[in-house]
Amino acid sequence: MAWTRDQMAERAARELRDGFYVNLGIGIPTLVSNYIPKGMNVQLQSENGMLGMGPFPYEGEEDADLINAGKQTVTELPTTSFFSSADSFAMIRGGHINLSILGAMQVAENGDLANWMIPGKMVKGMGGAMDLVAGVKRVVVVMEHTAKGKPKLLKKCTLPLTGTKVVDLVITDLGVFEIDKAGSGGMTLVELADGATLEEIAENTEAAYSVASGL
Amino acid sequence: MAWTRDQMAERAARELRDGFYVNLGIGIPTLVSNYIPKGMNVQLQSENGMLGMGPFPYEGEEDADLINAGKQTVTELPTTSFFSSADSFAMIRGGHINLSILGAMQVAENGDLANWMIPGKMVKGMGGAMDLVAGVKRVVVVMEHTAKGKPKLLKKCTLPLTGTKVVDLVITDLGVFEIDKAGSGGMTLVELADGATLEEIAENTEAAYSVASGL
Amino acid sequence: MVNKVYPDATAALDGLLKDGMTLMSGGFGLCGIPEALIDAVATSGVKDLTVISNNAGVDGIGLGVMLETRQIKKMVSSYVGENQLFAQQFLDGLLTVEFTPQGTLAERIRAGGAGIPAFFTKTGVGTTVAEGKELREFDGAEYVMERGLFADVAIVHAWKGDTEGNLIYRKTARNFNPMMATAAEVTVAEVEHLVEPGELDPDQIMTPGIFVDRIIHFPTASKHIEQRTTRPRQ
Amino acid sequence: MVNKVYPDATAALDGLLKDGMTLMSGGFGLCGIPEALIDAVATSGVKDLTVISNNAGVDGIGLGVMLETRQIKKMVSSYVGENQLFAQQFLDGLLTVEFTPQGTLAERIRAGGAGIPAFFTKTGVGTTVAEGKELREFDGAEYVMERGLFADVAIVHAWKGDTEGNLIYRKTARNFNPMMATAAEVTVAEVEHLVEPGELDPDQIMTPGIFVDRIIHFPTASKHIEQRTTRPRQ
Numbered sequence: 001m002a003w004t005r006d007q008m009a010e011r012a013a014r015e016l017r018d019g020f021y022v023n024l025g026i027g028i029p030t031l032v033s034n035y036i037p038k039g040m041n042v043q044l045q046s047e048n049g050m051l052g053m054g055p056f057p058y059e060g061e062e063d064a065d066l067i068n069a070g071k072q073t074v075t076e077l078p079t080t081s082f083f084s085s086a087d088s089f090a091m092i093r094g095g096h097i098n099l100s101i102l103g104a105m106q107v108a109e110n111g112d113l114a115n116w117m118i119p120g121k122m123v124k125g126m127g128g129a130m131d132l133v134a135g136v137k138r139v140v141v142v143m144e145h146t147a148k149g150k151p152k153l154l155k156k157c158t159l160p161l162t163g164t165k166v167v168d169l170v171i172t173d174l175g176v177f178e179i180d181k182a183g184s185g186g187m188t189l190v191e192l193a194d195g196a197t198l199e200e201i202a203e204n205t206e207a208a209y210s211v212a213s214g215l
Numbered sequence: 216m217a218w219t220r221d222q223m224a225e226r227a228a229r230e231l232r233d234g235f236y237v238n239l240g241i242g243i244p245t246l247v248s249n250y251i252p253k254g255m256n257v258q259l260q261s262e263n264g265m266l267g268m269g270p271f272p273y274e275g276e277e278d279a280d281l282i283n284a285g286k287q288t289v290t291e292l293p294t295t296s297f298f299s300s301a302d303s304f305a306m307i308r309g310g311h312i313n314l315s316i317l318g319a320m321q322v323a324e325n326g327d328l329a330n331w332m333i334p335g336k337m338v339k340g341m342g343g344a345m346d347l348v349a350g351v352k353r354v355v356v357v358m359e360h361t362a363k364g365k366p367k368l369l370k371k372c373t374l375p376l377t378g379t380k381v382v383d384l385v386i387t388d389l390g391v392f393e394i395d396k397a398g399s400g401g402m403t404l405v406e407l408a409d410g411a412t413l414e415e416i417a418e419n420t421e422a423a424y425s426v427a428s429g430l
Numbered sequence: 431m432v433n434k435v436y437p438d439a440t441a442a443l444d445g446l447l448k449d450g451m452t453l454m455s456g457g458f459g460l461c462g463i464p465e466a467l468i469d470a471v472a473t474s475g476v477k478d479l480t481v482i483s484n485n486a487g488v489d490g491i492g493l494g495v496m497l498e499t500r501q502i503k504k505m506v507s508s509y510v511g512e513n514q515l516f517a518q519q520f521l522d523g524l525l526t527v528e529f530t531p532q533g534t535l536a537e538r539i540r541a542g543g544a545g546i547p548a549f550f551t552k553t554g555v556g557t558t559v560a561e562g563k564e565l566r567e568f569d570g571a572e573y574v575m576e577r578g579l580f581a582d583v584a585i586v587h588a589w590k591g592d593t594e595g596n597l598i599y600r601k602t603a604r605n606f607n608p609m610m611a612t613a614a615e616v617t618v619a620e621v622e623h624l625v626e627p628g629e630l631d632p633d634q635i636m637t638p639g640i641f642v643d644r645i646i647h648f649p650t651a652s653k654h655i656e657q658r659t660t661r662p663r664q
Numbered sequence: 665m666v667n668k669v670y671p672d673a674t675a676a677l678d679g680l681l682k683d684g685m686t687l688m689s690g691g692f693g694l695c696g697i698p699e700a701l702i703d704a705v706a707t708s709g710v711k712d713l714t715v716i717s718n719n720a721g722v723d724g725i726g727l728g729v730m731l732e733t734r735q736i737k738k739m740v741s742s743y744v745g746e747n748q749l750f751a752q753q754f755l756d757g758l759l760t761v762e763f764t765p766q767g768t769l770a771e772r773i774r775a776g777g778a779g780i781p782a783f784f785t786k787t788g789v790g791t792t793v794a795e796g797k798e799l800r801e802f803d804g805a806e807y808v809m810e811r812g813l814f815a816d817v818a819i820v821h822a823w824k825g826d827t828e829g830n831l832i833y834r835k836t837a838r839n840f841n842p843m844m845a846t847a848a849e850v851t852v853a854e855v856e857h858l859v860e861p862g863e864l865d866p867d868q869i870m871t872p873g874i875f876v877d878r879i880i881h882f883p884t885a886s887k888h889i890e891q892r893t894t895r896p897r898q
Contacts, residue, residue, distance in 0.1 A: 019432030021640045041431050043594075043640070047766065048692045049836050051638045052594075056895040064695060064887035065823075065837040071693040071746075071890040078628030079594045081635035082835050084842045084870075085692065085718070086774040089767025093545030093785060094612060096640050112790075122755065123763065124745030130793060131767030134786040135545055164790030234666030236874045256665050258828075258874070262532065263458045264602050266872045267828075274660040279461060279653035280589075280603040286459040286512075286656040293862030294828045296869035297601050299608045299636075300458065300484070301540040304533025308551060308779030309846060311874050327556075337521065338529065339511030345559060346533030349552040350779055379556030541783070547802035549775070549783040568781035568811075577802075600867060633834060634868050 002145075002173040003193040010035045011171050011191075012101050012142050016042050023047060023092070023132055025102030026070045028142045032101055043079055045097055047128040049088045052080035069128065089128070093135040100136035102129065104143045104167075106157040109207035111167040111181030113141065114159035126162060133163035145172035151206040153177065153187070174201050177209060188212055217360075217388040218408040225250045226386050226406075227316050227357050231257050238262060238307070238347055240317030241285045243357045247316055258294055260312055262343040264303045267295035284343065304343070308350040315351035317344065319358045319382075321372040324422035326382040326396030328356065329374035341377060348378035360387035361419050368392065368402070368422040389416050392424060403427055434595050434645050435624070439470035442618050442644045446583050447476040450503075454539065454584040454610040455483040455493060459512070459656050462603030463492045466620050466648045467585035472496050482506040482539070482579055484532060484606055486516045491654055500524065506579070508532035512656065531559060534576050536609060541578035543612025543641075548577050584614035587651070588637070591621035592628075595642030596635045604636065611641045620648040668829050668879050669858070673704035676852050676878045680817050681710040684737075688773065688818040688844040689717040689727060693746070693890050696837030697726045700854045700882045701819035706730050716740040716773070716813055718766060718840055720747045725888055734758065740813070742766035746890065765793060768810050770843060775812035777846025777875075782811050818848035821885070822871070825855035826862075829876030830869045838870065845875045854882040 003011065005028050013035035016022065023045045024030055033055075036042050044053040046068040053068060054075035062073040083091075091097065106114040113133055116126040133139050146152060153170065170177040176191035187209040189201060198211065218226065220243050228250035231237065238260045239245055248270075251257050259268040261283040268283055269290035277288040298306075306312065321329040328348055331341040348354050361367060368385065385392040391406035402424040404416060413426065436442035453471065457463030468487075471479075472495045479502050486505055487493035496502050497515045505527045510516050519525045530538065531553045541549055550573035554560045564575040586607040589600035597619055599607055611617045619637075624647035670676035687705065691697030702721075705713075706729045713736050720739055721727035730736050731749045739761045744750050753759045764772065765787045775783055784807035788794045798809040820841040823834035831853055833841055845851045853871075858881035 039431065045640075046836070048695070049839050051640055052632075056893045058897050059894040062889060062892055062894065063835065064889050065835040067693065067695050067836055067889070067891070071695070072893040073889060073891065074893075076632055076835075078626070079592075079596070079639065080632040081596055081638040082632050082838055083635075083638060085766065085770035085839045086843050089770050090540070090544030090612065091638070091640060093767055093771075093787060094543050095545060096543075096612070122751045123761075125741060125743035125761075125763050126765055126793075127743040128766035130765035130791060131787045134789065135767070161791045254665065260874075261602070263461070264605050266874055267866075271659045271661040273663050277655060277658055277660065278601065279655050280601040282459065282461050282602055282655070282657070286461070287659040288655060288657065289659075291601075291866055293860070294826075294830070294873065295866040296830055296872040297604055297867050298869075298872060300532065300536035300605045301609050304536050305774070305778035305846065306872070306874060308533055308537075308553060309777050310779060311777075311846070337517045338527075340507060340509035340527075340529050341531055341559075342509040343532035345531040345557060346553045349555065350533070376557045537778070537780070544771070546771070546783050546785060547805075547807055548800075549780050551780060566782075571781075573781055598867075604867075633832075633838075 002196050006031060008142050008171050008173060011176065012140055015099060015140050015169065016040060020098040021045055021051065021096065022099045023097050023136065027103045029101040029103060047088050047092060049083050049085055050080065052077045089131050092131050095135060095137055097136045099138050099140065100132045101140045101142060102132065104141045106152050106154055106159050107141055107167050107170050108154050108157045109187040109209065111165040111179045112157050113162045113167050114157040115162050117160050129162050133166040138168050139166050140169045140171065141167050142171045145174040146204050151204055153205045153207040155206055155208065174204065186210065189215060217411055221246060223357050223386050223388060226391065227355055230314060230355050230384065231255060235313040236260055237314045237316065238312050238351065242318045244316040244318060262303050262307060264298050264300055265295065267292045304346050307346050310350060310352055312351045314353050314355065315347045316355045316357060317347065319356045321367050321369055321374050322356055322382050322385050323369050323372045324402040324424065326380040326394045327372045328377045328382050329372040330377050332375050344377050348381040353383050354381050355384045355386065356382050357386045360389040366419055366421040368420045370422055389419065401425065404430060434643065435593050436644050436646050439466040439620065439646055442646045443467065443470050443474065446616055447471065447474050449476055450478045451582040452480040452482065454581040454614055455481060456586040456607035456610050458484055458605035460488065460492055460654045462587050462605050462607055464585040464587040464620050465651050466646065467618055468492055468495060472499050472501065477501045478503045480504040482581060484508050484535060486510040486513045488512045488656065489515050504528065506530055508535050536606060538576055538579040539606065539609040539613045542580035543609060546578050548575050550575050579613060581614040584610040584617045586611050586617065586619050588619055588621045590623040590625060590630060591619055591645055592625050592630055594627045595639030595645055596630055597621065597637035597642060598630060598634055599636055608637050611637045616643045617641055618644045620646050622649055622651055668877065669827050670878050670880050673700040673854065673880055676880045677701065677704050677708065680850055681705065681708050683710055684712045685816040686714040686716065688815040688848055689715060690820040690841035690844050692718055692839035694722065694726055694888045696821050696839050696841055698819040698821040698854050699885050700880065701852055702726055702729060706733050706735065711735045712737045714738040716815060718742050718769060720744040720750045722746045722890065723749050738762065740764055742769050770840060772810055772813040773840065773843040773847045776814035777843060780812050782809050784809055813847060815848040818844040818851045820845045820851065820853050822853055822855045824857040824859060824864060825853055825879055826859050826864055828861045829873030829879055830864055831855065831871035831876060832864060832868055833870055842871050845871045850877045851875055852878045854880050856883055856885055
């Protein structure tokens with residue numbers, strides 16, 4: 001028993017606040033947009049040059065000039081604005097985006113993140129991931145707790161880094177971890193997924209972590 | 216006998232080429248726009264954020280949102296575009312303007328320019344002058360040859376500098392001087408104003424200069 | 431739902447003003463200045479301000495108002511020559527000024543908003559502007575390092591805006607406003623026309639709403655002209 | 665009178681292409697790429713190109729065409745994952761790639777066009793991207809110095825343009841095009857709609873004509889979609 005992909009996205013959506021400007025990575029993070037509470041105004045940024053991203057278009061209404069950072073066709077909203085890549089990343093690098101939710105291959109207990117390359121495999125490139133984790137105020141990682149049975153929450157990342165001391169919160173299928181990336185508080189398990197146990201997490205986590213009182 | 220302000224402006228206009236983008240300073244340089252040859256396409260840049268500056272408006276048609284760098288009301292042309300100050304100076308600093316024509320208090324034989332402050336007097340500020348002389352490919356100074364009888368073409372500027380080794384050509388009421396600002400060729404007198412003599416120039420010039428053959 | 435729209439300039443600045451703070455104020459000369467917001471800052475009585483603005487207004491108009499009330503301790507500007515009171519207060523030692531070339535000022539503000547702490551420029555090399563700053567050669571030419579600027583509050587003027595904070599500027603009234611909107615903890619905008627989201631073409635929005643925290647409708651901007659120049663009708 | 669309008673892409677590139685040159689090519693994925701100009705570069709046979717482009721096209725489309733013809737020696741990109749041929753040529757050692765984070769790439773191009781030889785950014789600090797580059801602390805945080813980029817020729821795609829070279833982009837097809845237009849010795853633009861000066865609103869022009877040396881009318885852009893995603897009608 002553990003959270004499904006949708007449950008993880010639903011949990012990530014609880015990090016949203018009214019008025020937030022948010023960048024969602026591909027994969028599970030994209031699902032978060034399905035769980036934005038009704039009446040909450042959250043604007044999605046797409047780093048290729050769009051703020052206020054709408055849902056996929058109806059069939060036949062796709063516009064090749066209107067895509068998101070995953071190269072998927074999307075739509076406008078009444079709030080939408082378009083801008084250049086330089087302006088888009090000025091927005092990201094300048095700390096104007098409230099929250100970035102993205103996937104990861106590895107997260108270290110100090111907040112280091114690896115999510116862009118596996119040595120020996122063909123390198124596709126980091127796209128905007130390094131800019132997002134360096135620039136966005138709060139970075140939330142959503143990922144499976146393990147990959148092929150191996151822990152992804154590590155003492156130290158073994159893959160090439162995307163950023164150092166950048167992750168604030170990790171949501172896995174087994175639970176939720178806070179990381180004191182700016183201080184020395186390390187990693188803390190703050191929530192258990194439905195049906196997950198402390199033992200199960202301990203067995204599948206290499207990183208050192210405290211357990212919040214009450215768990 | 217010497218050139219009038221209008222004759223100096225007319226001479227400066229001979230530095231224009233078809234297709235040039237030009238920034239004109241205040242004073243005599245502004246008059247240059249009256250001497251753009253018919254049929255020549257020259258676009259004037261105003262550093263507050265306008266390319267393709269038109270003439271003054273007809274009375275009653277002034278627009279407070281449409282001014283030049285001298286804070287004067289101007290008009291649009293069919294070629295006009297507007298942009299921010301950052302974009303305007305990106306254009307200037309990036310070397311995209313072909314020619315800057317401006318006034319000066321002093322010019323040194325190596326191309327140093329002083330035109331923004333006189334110690335002891337209230338300092339008004341340099342505005343965009345330092346950006347223009349540092350960024351524009353070719354800088355032409357138009358100025359009176361002397362101020363209160365004292366030479367303005369000097370071995371070394373005594374006033375605080377606007378830029379170092381930036382001036383390519385100086386047009387005064389007595390003649391025209393080329394400056395090899397990038398090399399070691401120094402300053403060369405290349406034209407005499409109507410009625411001016413080599414002796415008159417020699418008496419009123421502190422800078423060392425060669426005289427072009429044929430003068 | 432977060433509401434960015436405030437009834438007037440005083441309300442929009444409520445809670446934001448503190449003695450000794452740094453304020454960015456848009457405009458070039460009197461063109462595109464945030465008139466209502468400047469007046470509200472003056473009325474508030476906040477003092478010891480560091481004001482980042484290309485110019486300092488003229489006597490009695492724009493930032494000139496804040497000079498009369500002696501609220502400004504320091505200006506970061508490129509040109510302040512239109513203002514007699516400024517000259518007098520400067521000579522009397524009542525205020526200081528950090529002269530910054532206009533393009534360097536614009537770029538420092540853009541950098542501040544874009545998360546760039548420093549950049550290199552040719553502008554000012556060999557002049558007093560470069561004194562005490564790091565010089566460095568790139569590809570055979572010399573450059574000076576300049577720092578990004580970031581303020582506590584930015585006040586800007588736009589032509590049109592929507593309730594989401596998206597802004598469109600008009601003609602040369604754009605000038606410093608778009609960069610300043612990005613380079614402060616809190617940005618307050620006054621707009622001549624306030625519309626609903628969806629009424630602005632998303633391709634034409636110059637400042638996306640993410641940069642604007644508070645907005646007021648100010649349809650009665652007086653828009654002074656400093657140099658009224660005309661030509662005769664032919 | 666200088667005429668910036670050329671009859672087609674091949675004519676517009678005449679005299680500009682040289683083996684070993686550096687070329688900037690606009691677009692994100694296949695969105696807003698200068699299709700006609702890319703095809704004309706491919707047809708020209710020019711080789712050993714360094715191409716600065718966020719992506720490398722897909723097999724047979726966009727820059728993918730120039731990979732088939734093996735004209736590219738080096739790419740400066742942030743993401744090349746959509747292209748099988750790229751992977752193969754990379755693994756075979758036929759081309760090299762300088763991976764640059766997307767925002768750093770955009771800013772390096774902007775800097776190149778704006779006369780800024782170098783700037784500091786937090787992006788990439790502590791990663792392989794920062795290896796061999798200068799690190800520096802500002803206000804307690806660490807930054808890496810990145811250099812401006814400037815090309816021999818930039819090719820860009822716009823929605824509308826006038827014969828003066830003023831350009832307007834459409835929606836997310838804007839992406840890298842505006843910066844690239846500023847950052848090359850010669851910039852060549854293809855536009856879907858070519859109009860006369862005066863037909864574009866001067867407040868809406870995104871790339872002023874000063875940056876565009878040559879322009880072609882290309883009304884038949886095929887505009888491929890990489891990921892056609894839709895939702896059911898309710």
